Amino acid sequence: MTLPARQSPQGRRVSFFVTCIMDMIYPDTGMAVVDVLEHLGLTVDFPAAQTCCGQPGFNAGYRGEAKQVARQFLRAFQDAEVIVTASGSCAAMVRHEYPALFADDPQWAAVARRIAASTWELTEFIVEGLGMTDLNLRLPQRQTFAFHDACHGLRLLGLGGAARTLVENIDNAVVVDLPECDVCCGFGGLFSVKMPEVSSAMLAKKLQFIEASAAETIITGDVSCLTQMNGGLARQQSKKRVCHVAEVLAQGLKGQQDGR
Amino acid sequence: MDVKSNQFIALSSIAIGNAEMQKAVTKGTHNAYVKRQAAMFVDGHEHGEALRQQAAEAKRRALRHLPDLLEQAEAQMQANGIHVLWAADSAEANRQVLDIVRRHSVKKVAKSKSMVTEETGLNHALEAAGIDVVETDLGEYIIQLNHEPPSHIIAPVIHRTKEEIRDIFIEKLNMPPTDDAATMVAFARQKLRDVFLTAEMGISGGNFIIAETGTLCMVTNEGNGRLCTTLPPVHVALVGIEKVIENVADYATLTQVLPRSGTGQNMTVYTNMIHGPRRPGDDDGPEHVYVILVDNGRSRIYATQYAEVLSCIRCGACQNACPVYRSTGGHAYGWVYGGPIGAVLTPLLVGLDKATPLPNASSLCGSCKQVCPVDIDLPRMLLELRHDIVQQGYTERTWNAGMKAWALGSSSPRLFEAGGALARIGRNLAGEQLPGILGNWTKSRDFPSFAAKPFRQLWRERQARRNGKPS
Numbered sequence: 001m002t003l004p005a006r007q008s009p010q011g012r013r014v015s016f017f018v019t020c021i022m023d024m025i026y027p028d029t030g031m032a033v034v035d036v037l038e039h040l041g042l043t044v045d046f047p048a049a050q051t052c053c054g055q056p057g058f059n060a061g062y063r064g065e066a067k068q069v070a071r072q073f074l075r076a077f078q079d080a081e082v083i084v085t086a087s088g089s090c091a092a093m094v095r096h097e098y099p100a101l102f103a104d105d106p107q108w109a110a111v112a113r114r115i116a117a118s119t120w121e122l123t124e125f126i127v128e129g130l131g132m133t134d135l136n137l138r139l140p141q142r143q144t145f146a147f148h149d150a151c152h153g154l155r156l157l158g159l160g161g162a163a164r165t166l167v168e169n170i171d172n173a174v175v176v177d178l179p180e181c182d183v184c185c186g187f188g189g190l191f192s193v194k195m196p197e198v199s200s201a202m203l204a205k206k207l208q209f210i211e212a213s214a215a216e217t218i219i220t221g222d223v224s225c226l227t228q229m230n231g232g233l234a235r236q237q238s239k240k241r242v243c244h245v246a247e248v249l250a251q252g253l254k255g256q257q258d259g260r
Numbered sequence: 261m262d263v264k265s266n267q268f269i270a271l272s273s274i275a276i277g278n279a280e281m282q283k284a285v286t287k288g289t290h291n292a293y294v295k296r297q298a299a300m301f302v303d304g305h306e307h308g309e310a311l312r313q314q315a316a317e318a319k320r321r322a323l324r325h326l327p328d329l330l331e332q333a334e335a336q337m338q339a340n341g342i343h344v345l346w347a348a349d350s351a352e353a354n355r356q357v358l359d360i361v362r363r364h365s366v367k368k369v370a371k372s373k374s375m376v377t378e379e380t381g382l383n384h385a386l387e388a389a390g391i392d393v394v395e396t397d398l399g400e401y402i403i404q405l406n407h408e409p410p411s412h413i414i415a416p417v418i419h420r421t422k423e424e425i426r427d428i429f430i431e432k433l434n435m436p437p438t439d440d441a442a443t444m445v446a447f448a449r450q451k452l453r454d455v456f457l458t459a460e461m462g463i464s465g466g467n468f469i470i471a472e473t474g475t476l477c478m479v480t481n482e483g484n485g486r487l488c489t490t491l492p493p494v495h496v497a498l499v500g501i502e503k504v505i506e507n508v509a510d511y512a513t514l515t516q517v518l519p520r521s522g523t524g525q526n527m528t529v530y531t532n533m534i535h536g537p538r539r540p541g542d543d544d545g546p547e548h549v550y551v552i553l554v555d556n557g558r559s560r561i562y563a564t565q566y567a568e569v570l571s572c573i574r575c576g577a578c579q580n581a582c583p584v585y586r587s588t589g590g591h592a593y594g595w596v597y598g599g600p601i602g603a604v605l606t607p608l609l610v611g612l613d614k615a616t617p618l619p620n621a622s623s624l625c626g627s628c629k630q631v632c633p634v635d636i637d638l639p640r641m642l643l644e645l646r647h648d649i650v651q652q653g654y655t656e657r658t659w660n661a662g663m664k665a666w667a668l669g670s671s672s673p674r675l676f677e678a679g680g681a682l683a684r685i686g687r688n689l690a691g692e693q694l695p696g697i698l699g700n701w702t703k704s705r706d707f708p709s710f711a712a713k714p715f716r717q718l719w720r721e722r723q724a725r726r727n728g729k730p731s
Contacts, residue, residue, distance in 0.1 A: 018716070022715060023680065024683065024684070024714050024715075027711045027713060027717075028711070030719075046715075046719045048673060048720075049673050050673065051669075051670040051672075052670045052676070056666065060646060060650070060659070061645075061649050065666065068668075068670075069666075069667050071671070072670060151625035151627075155627070156626060183625075183627075184625035184627070188622070188623025191622065192700075193697050193698060193700040194620055194700075196703055197269070197273045197276050198272050198276065199623070200703070201276045202584070202623070203704070203705070205286075227707075227708060230708070231707060232705050234705075235706050
C-alpha cells in the first residue's frame with residue numbers, strides 16, 4: 001500500500017496529537033514535544049476533542065469499534081492544517097488505515113483522506129517536512145545513546161534516519177549502534193497480553209542487546225515500545241533506560257539555554 | 261497432518277522453555293537472515309528491491325491467469341510424456357500416489373523434500389499401505405528418524421542442535437559416536453545411497469512448473485532431489501496448483517530470488533528442469549513421470565481477498581525474519597507451515613476455527629513483508645484475518661465487551677478523560693501485579709504508574725497560565 005502524497009507543512013499551524021498512552025502515562029514527554037515544536041518557531045495547538053487513533057481495536061480485528069474511535073479523531077482534527085504526533089505507530093494508523101476505513105463513508109471519506117495526508121510523525125515532520133536536520137541543541141553533559149527502531153515507524157512510514165540525524169546533531173550526544181535495532185521488542189499492542197510468553201521471549205532478546213550496549217540510554221520513537229522495554233529493564237533492575245526521542249531533544253533545549 | 265494450531269499458546273510456551281531448541285532456532289534463523297541480506301543486495305539495495313518487485317510481478321501475473329496456465333501446463337507436460345493428475349484434496353492426492361505405487365509394484369520409495377506432501381500426510385498413507393518410504397533430504401531424514409514433522413520450510417530440522425542430531429543417529433542408526441558434522445553427514449550419505457539404488461519410485465515436490473514448456477523445476481542443494489527424480493524407474497511429483505508460472509523468462513527471475521531468500525545463495529547447487537521421462541537413447545531418467553497437481557484448499561483461497569498469498573514460493577525468509585518464529589520455532593504453529601506464512605496460510609487452508617490463535621501470533625512488526633521475495637503483504641492479511649475472527653464470532657465475550665467499552669470511552673473526550681482517571685486509580689490500587697488480562701503483562705514486566713495529571717490537563721493549565729488566568 002502506498003502512502004498518500006502530501007504538501008509541505010512549512011508555515012502551517014501544527015495540531016498536536018498526543019496519543020492515549022502519552023496522554024495518560026507520559027504527559028511530560030508530550031510537553032517535551034510541544035517545547036521542541038515551539039522552539040522551531042511553530043504555533044502548536046491541542047485539539048481538546050482528541051482521544052485515541054483507534055489502533056488497539058483495529059489491530060484486534062474490531063473494525064466497527066476502531067472506526068467509532070477513529071471518527072472521533074476526524075472530528076477532533078478536521079480543521080487541522082498539519083497534525084504531528086510523537087508515535088510512528090499511531091501516525092501509521094492514521095496514514096495507512098484511515099482512507100480505507102472510511103472509503104465507504106460519504107460523510108467522512110474526504111476528511112479521512114485529507115487527514116491521512118497531513119499527519120506526520122515528529123522526527124519526519126522536522127527533517128523531511130521542515131527540512132531541518134540541526135536544531136542547534138546541546139546536552140548539559142556528554143551522553144551515549146543507541147536507537148531502537150520501532151517497527152511501525154520503520155516499516156510502515158519508512159522512518160529510521162530522521163531521529164538519528166536529529167540526535168547526532170545535538171552537541172554532547174554520542175550515538176552508537178545497537179545490534180538488531182530493527183527487530184521488534186515484542187510489544188505488538190494487545191499481543192503483549194494475549195501472548196505474554198512470546199512477547200516476553202522477544203523482549204528478553206532485545207534486553208540482552210540493550211544490556212550489552214555501550215549506550216546508557218536507548219532512544220525510540222514510540223512510548224508503547226518504550227513501556228515494554230522499560231518494563232523489562234525495571235523488572236531485572238537494570239541501570240539502562242529507554243527514552244523517547246522527544247525527551248532527548250527537549251533536554252538539548254535545556255542544555256542550550258544553560259550553556260548561554 | 262493433524263491440526264494442533266488452536267494450541268498455539270501452550271505449544272509456544274513449551275518451545276520457549278526448551279533451551280536446546282532456542283539455541284538451534286536462534287542460530288539457524290539468524291544465519292539464514294544474515295546470508296539472505298547479503299545475497300539479495302549483493303548488487304546494491306536498488307537492484308535487490310527491483311528483483312523482488314520483478315519476481316512479485318511474475319507470480320501475480322501467473323495468479324491472474326492461473327486457470328489458463330494450469331490447462332496450458334497440463335497440455336505441455338502431457339506432450340512431453342508426463343502423466344498429469346489432478347487432486348482436489350489430501351485424500352485424493354494420496355490415493356493417486358497409492359494407485360501408482362500398485363500399478364508399478366513399488367515396495368520402496370525414495371522421497372525428496374516436499375511441503376505439500378506434509379499437508380496431505382503422504383508418508384503415513386504410504387506406510388499404512390506397507391510401503392517403505394525414506395526421506396532423503398538430510399534434514400527430513402533426521403526428523404523422519406525422530407518421528408517429528410518439519411519445523412521450517414527449507415530447513416526442516418532447524419529446531420535441533422548438532423548434538424541432538426548426533427544422538428538421534430546414535431540411537432536410531434547405531435552411528436559410531438562422533439561430534440564431527442562432516443563425519444555425521446558422510447554416515448547419513450552412506451545410508452541414503454542404498455535407498456536411491458533400491459527404490460522403485462522417487463517422490464518429489466516442485467518449486468515451479470513452467471506452463472510454456474511443461475517443465476517441472478526443482479532446486480536442491482544435496483543432490484538427493486536429482487537422485488530421486490532420475491534413478492528410480494518411476495518419478496511422482498506432487499505440486500501445488502499455485503506453482504505454475506507463465507514462461508522461462510519468469511523462471512529466470514524467480515530462480516534468482518528463491519535461493520537468495522531461502523539460503524542466501526545466488527544459485528542452489530542443483531537446478532533440475534524436468535521435461536519428462538527417459539527418451540530413447542537417454543542414458544538415465546525414469547521410465548514414467550507423474551505430476552499430481554494438488555489443490556487442497558488453494559482454489560478456495562484463490563476466490564478470496566487472500567489470493568495473493570498463493571504467490572508464496574516457499575523460501576522460508578519470513579520465518580527467519582519473524583521475531584515470533586525465532587522465539588517459538590515452527591512446531592508451535594501446530595501444522596505444516598510455521599511463521600508468518602503459516603499464520604496466514606494455515607487458517608485459510610484448514611479453516612479459521614481450527615487455527616484461531618495464529619493470526620494473533622504476530623506483533624505486526626512487518627519484517628515478513630520486508631523480506632518476502634514476492635512482496636506478499638502478510639501483515640495486511642493477518643489484520644484481515646483478525647477482522648474475520650471477530651466477524652465470525654471466534655472471540656471471547658470479555659474481549660467483545662472490553663472493546664465496546666473502549667470504543668465508547670474513546671468516542672468522547674469527557675469519557676476518555678474520566679476513563680483515564682479511573683484507570684489511574686485502578687492502577688495505583690493494584691500495586692505491582694495488575695489484575696485480569698493485564699496480569700499477563702506484569703508476569704514478566706513492570707507497568708508504569710499513570711501520571712498524576714494527564715497531558716490534556718497540563719495543557720489546559722499551561723494555556724491558562726499563558727492567558728494570564730488562574731488554572
